[in-house]
Amino acid sequence: MFPGAGEQIDAMVSPRIAQIPTFARLPFTRDPDPRVTSGVFLGVPFDGGVTYYSGARLGPTYIRIESRLLRPYNHALKIYPFKVLGAVDYGDIDVIPTSVEKTLNSIEETIRDLDSKGITPFIAGGDHSISLGVLRGLSRHKPILIHFDSHLDYWDQYWGGERYTHGTWVKRAIEEGIVSSVVQIGIRGPQYSEEDLKFPEKSPVPLTIITMDEVAYYGVTWLTSRLKSLKGKIYVSIDIDVVDPAFAPGTGTREVGGFTPRELISILRSLSEAEVEMVGIDVVEVSPPLDHTGITSLLAANLIYEAMSVKAVQTARKNLIQMS
Secondary structure (H helix, E strand, C coil), X not given: CCCCCCCCCCCCCCXXXXXXXXXXXXXXXXXXXXXXXCEEEEEECCCCXXXXXXXXHHHHHHHHHHHHHCCCCECCCCECHHHXXXXXXXXXXXXXXXXXXXXXXXXXXXXXXXXXXXXXXXXXXXXXXXXXXXXXXXXXXXXXXXXXXXXXXXCCCECCCECCCXXXXXXXXXXXXXXXXXXXXXXXXXXXXXXHHHHHHHCCCCEEEEEHXXXXXXXXXXXXXXXXXXXXXXXXEEEHHHECCCCCCCCCXXXXXXXXXXXXXXXXXXXXHCEEEEEEEEEXXXXXXXXCCCHHHHHHHHHHHHHHHHHHHHHHHHHHHHHC
């Protein structure tokens, strides 16, 4: 009944309501074999960087629970993501709930170790501050950061000196030189100042803002065409609040007028057609206590599944090229 890497517990043998919840009912291991496994689900249960509602520390647990219905074959991308990646559930990073900076160090260490073995992390947060630790761990790639969010997250500090929060991580990543460029998608809602939108003019790396109003005007196909033109290594960071709160109410800083789940999934899938290599992805800011229905966690689980599928398509294509 208990599967190997890349295999789920058979729902026809053990009902989905049974067994300890792992992501998509994949096997759990803290020691993945890089000869077999090239992708792991990883939880970061930390929300010490939030500035409003908390609760994202429970995200990984509830995302695992809502992932039980994920099945082996992605018919849209025509791929078996778990099988191609030899995917497993790596468990959670042991965060330090009272320290953002110590938690960032722990994240960096874990991600750097996985990356050195050629293993791609598929991460469930946690608040958005955790993405800085991940990018530090992937710093050798210096990827393009594709950032889905309703907020800019490049403010300098909060409360007279707090530089490490879920609203400052993009600025820190740019300052530390660990991203080659940034594309922000879905930005909307009120800003602190008109000057907030002028930061790209001063940014030391190319920074593109694509607002939700632009997507609404030009269409999702316009956006996917822009993404398909990207080349190189990418890191994808999805704040679940990029989705309209009608579909994802379980998040701490909600903004009206966002994407539908269908739109976001189609955008994510479009990356399988681009000349890019995904070195990692996170889905963050899922706060289960703010959503008694579980639909926000369900969406997050499916977004991670789609990201695994995109990576599997990229991996299969790369293997085919190497064989030819």
